[in-house]
Amino acid sequence: MSTAKKTFKRVTVKSLLEMKEQAEKISMLTSYDFTMAQLVDKAGVDVILVGDSASNVFAGHETTLPITLDQMIYHASSVVRGVSRALIVVDIPFGSYQSDSKEALRSAIRIMKESGAHAVKIEGGEEIKDSLKRILAAGIPVMGHLGLTPQSIYQFGSYTVRAKEDAEAEKLIKDALLLEKLGCFAIVLEKVPAALAQKVAAQLQIPVIGIGAGNGVDGQVLVVNDMLGMSTEFSPRFLRRYLNLDEQINGAFVKYVADVKSKDFPNENEQY
Numbered sequence: 701m702s703t704a705k706k707t708f709k710r711v712t713v714k715s716l717l718e719m720k721e722q723a724e725k726i727s728m729l730t731s732y733d734f735t736m737a738q739l740v741d742k743a744g745v746d747v748i749l750v751g752d753s754a755s756n757v758f759a760g761h762e763t764t765l766p767i768t769l770d771q772m773i774y775h776a777s778s779v780v781r782g783v784s785r786a787l788i789v790v791d792i793p794f795g796s797y798q799s800d801s802k803e804a805l806r807s808a809i810r811i812m813k814e815s816g817a818h819a820v821k822i823e824g825g826e827e828i829k830d831s832l833k834r835i836l837a838a839g840i841p842v843m844g845h846l847g848l849t850p851q852s853i854y855q856f857g858s859y860t861v862r863a864k865e866d867a868e869a870e871k872l873i874k875d876a877l878l879l880e881k882l883g884c885f886a887i888v889l890e891k892v893p894a895a896l897a898q899k900v901a902a903q904l905q906i907p908v909i910g911i912g913a914g915n916g917v918d919g920q921v922l923v924v925n926d927m928l929g930m931s932t933e934f935s936p937r938f939l940r941r942y943l944n945l946d947e948q949i950n951g952a953f954v955k956y957v958a959d960v961k962s963k964d965f966p967n968e969n970e971q972y
């Protein structure tokens with residue numbers, strides 16, 4: 701059942717700004733397929749992110765780098781078909797915007813046109829300024845992503861907390877202000893100190909949505925597979941598991957195998 705304070709028929713980028721103005725926290729979860737997206741939307745989650753984390757949790761890659769634009773569009777169009785209320789945001793994947801701003805615009809247009817999603821998300825600050833300007837000028841809503849940006853993992857070297865040092869924190873604040881000035885409608889802040897994230901959220905008019913960024917921001921996002929406990933391997937401090945699906949699903953599969961082997965399934969009522 702939804703616990704949203706304000707009932708939006710359809711969440712838009714404007715609704716998110718209203719939520720920030722009214723101090724209503726924004727809920728966001730990822731989804732990569734039709735069935736999960738339907739469940740997430742039915743629960744009243746405000747924003748559904750078709751994250752490039754699909755590369756990890758769906759395809760089993762170690763990083764988000766291998767997922768392609770075509771694959772992101774496939775996931776996004778499946779999600780779009782399952783959603784009637786949430787705002788749907790799609791990650792522009794690694795390798796489809798870094799070469800130049802025209803390529804970035806082409807990728808954003810393909811996502812919007814071929815999936816039917818409502819906005820794109822893109823990692824980076826000052827260094828992708830030209831791409832942001834071009835995408836925004838085409839009327840495509842953009843969500844920024846700063847802090848730990850997983851597409852740059854080989855540059856960072858590890859998934860540890862970002863912007864703990866003054867210089868990186870200052871750059872992050874500058875980048876966040878720039879993204880707002882350019883016209884982004886929201887920013888994801890990933891794995892940064894809570895005090896810094898709170899400072900950024902207080903300085904910006906647009907919503908700041910955190911993952912591992914504490915409670916002083918305007919909303920929270922989690923990867924749906926992680927919060928459902930579908931795997932026990934990924935266990936960062938910021939992750940709250942709402943279910944232990946790993947155990948429950950395994951129990952169901954083990955029982956199914958036993959039922960088939962013992963000829964208990966199907967029984968008389970389960971056949972024609």
Ligand code: KIV
Binds near residue numbers: 751752754791
């Ligand atoms: O791809 C993703 O799931 C993300 C979230 C972690 C914010 O970018």
